[in-house]
Amino acid sequence: MDRCFYKALNGPAFGLVLLMAGTGPLRAEPGVLSATITPANTRIGFTINGIGWPQTRGVFDAFKGRLRVDFAHPAKSFVSVDIRAASVDAGGASITSYIKSSAMLDVAQHPAMNFRSTSVRRTSAHSVALTGLLSFFGATHPVTFTVRVLSKPGQRPLAFVATGAIQRSAFGFISGQPLISDTARITIASRGRGL
């Protein structure tokens, strides 16, 4: 798979790809994809279970990140994302304002969330384990995401889905417990422009 990507990225499309990605210094690194993560190509969502209420789903609408995928040396890949907590949307004004309030995410007190990867390890031909530090609710803890690559080797755009889970209590975010579960699942799906 790397080899195919490598070939594709060495082709005439490579320069165009980097332009599309529109990130930082456009240094021609063969076999490396640098891209910007924005709501145009990525969806960041969460789900959380509760007692007496169906699973709650939500997304974050405002975030920006950088993605560097080194296909030949996955361990050299890197991801960072900054999320604006107040951009949370749970599909309704009433429930969204409750989630933003001091009873829940308290976005006034904790306006930013971010993730910085610390290690990337290939787990199969189509997946990697991405570990990094998640800062959220005033605490920072490691989180590991399982990243499944959906796009075929050598095909663009790159498409992937990253899933991970956090224990809210580790971050001191215990609001609503035990009615609202301690585990929150995070899903990041990327596809499309610039990837």
Added chain:
Amino acid sequence: MSAGARWSRAQRWSHQLSGAAILAALVGAIVMNRLVSDQGLRFMLYQVHKTLGIVALVLVLWRIGVRMRMPLPTPIRPAWQNSLSVATHRLLYVLIFIIPLTGWAMISASPLKIPTRIFGLVPLPDILPTSLPLYLALLKAHAWLGWALGAVLVLHITGALAHVRDGTFASIWRAPRPPV
């Protein structure tokens, strides 16, 4: 209640208004819990239900006050139906008073700490400290009492419809005709 003796204006209005709030809260409870799957709409309906419940509680208190100050119309016949009617009404008064109270108590005890604003404006204070076991018990009580109210209301409405001809049904809906 014969056609001759009718309910006063205050009794009629308090019946109609509290009845509307109670029915809306009751039907809303079924809709929000059983029919709606969209989480945003569902959450919003819960907030509306809380406002309806508090409005119902205020109207019920007014209604009980009015009821205690004013005389009852003459009994219906036969006697056994009158006894059933009296028992049904007593049960209704108990239920429509304690159901909103258990609802208020349960949202007060809830660990979710969802702020309750009547009509989206007036904050409702908590009447109990946060407690998960208390919340779960009150939630169960609130739901069961709600179903019980539905059953007693069926009896109440059946009784009312069975007494259309003798004027009992009309007596709560229309003003008495002036004496000739």
